[in-house]
């Protein structure tokens with residue numbers, strides 16, 4: 476068994492874990508100052524399927540994630556106003572309420588798309604001691620220096636830096652950014668902040684050997700990885716937008732502090748465009764899960780949509796594409812629902828298809844390939860229905876598309892009668908009346924999925 480994964484910095488290579496049968500994996504978490512968008516969710520759906528896929532082939536998963544609740548400034552790098560502080564002023568509630576509100580929303584959104592939370596999650600503000608400890612090590616080893624505004628990492632002491640950063644798409648030159656206040660006493664323009672002391676009015680501040688202040692954004696991930704998983708890890712995930720700034724700074728910090736390889740595989744998911752353009756507030760196209768629900772689309776369809784493309788490529792999100800995904804997913808649910816009485820867990824899983832499924836995992840987590848194997852199982856006329864059912868249920872340990880929910884549904888007769896009545900109304904093109912029944916079914920706790928020739932009902 477050879478597992479090939481792509482490391483963004485060195486290319487495709489064989490995956491050999493640091494510790495036998497175990498995967499240490501870290502995911503860059505969100506800054507909790509706004510609602511998680513469907514674009515944000517791609518990152519976590521990817522890390523979830525990656526972990527479930529590796530667990531499926533026998534690895535034990537040791538995972539961690541940060542929640543940025545301090546120090547992530549508007550300039551996306553080291554400068555500008557604190558995003559949380561700005562939002563707290565805008566919404567006129569305390570910073571801790573902002574953090575709770577958007578962290579809870581983030582967790583709920585992950586749950587809605589079947590993303591299992593990492594076993595270790597730290598807020599940046601809970602790990603200030605470790606961050607200070609790390610900065611101290613960097614000082615002792617000569618990688619850090621102070622200015623009037625704080626503590627900086629000296630990139631000239633880490634020659635690998637320019638090689639890592641000299642990649643297309645780099646936007647490291649913060650001098651060129653609008654509205655950004657730059658500390659001109661820094662030794663090199665790309666030196667980044669480890670500790671900030673120049674914002675006396677900042678609400679979240681701590682004492683440190685360099686004065687009262689708060690950490691730079693990048694140091695928290697290095698510190699949380701060290702605290703939760705150790706000096707070296709197997710895989711680090713995140714959105715591709717983090718690669719040339721945040722990740723390179725993490726590498727500089729951790730490699731300099733510990734002199735280890737730090738991360739063996741950097742795996743980034745591609746961006747999500749909406750209707751062909753970048754999601755932006757000004758374009759009013761930053762969608763969240765509720766926007767799907769409002770259009771009658773099940774939230775889990777988003778997970779299928781993302782699995783349907785390779786994690787590394789950009790995705791262009793449109794509602795039309797989601798409607799067709801929902802139709803495909805509905806066919807699988809219908810297949811399960813119609814045949815649920817035939818399910819027998821004692822029937823063995825089809826070995827040939829399981830092998831094909833594993834091959835796709837080993838091929839750099841090829842999720843479109845996983846879905847193709849799934850569909851081949853459903854369509855294969857040589858397989859018994861029993862064999863199909865146990866096999867696809869087994870695959871759902873990785874895919875997490877809620878297949879199991881379609882087994883134990885006992886829909887009461889009165890609900891089925893309403894569904895039949897609605898189906899007839901739809902055939903007669905009496906849309907308004909059929910919508911009234913749909914709404915009453917939703918109120919009673921059911922979801923209705925309309926397929927081409929029939930409707931499927933699911934208890935929420």
Ligand SMILES: [Zn+2]
Pocket residue numbers: 502503504541696721
């Ligand atoms: Zn991070």
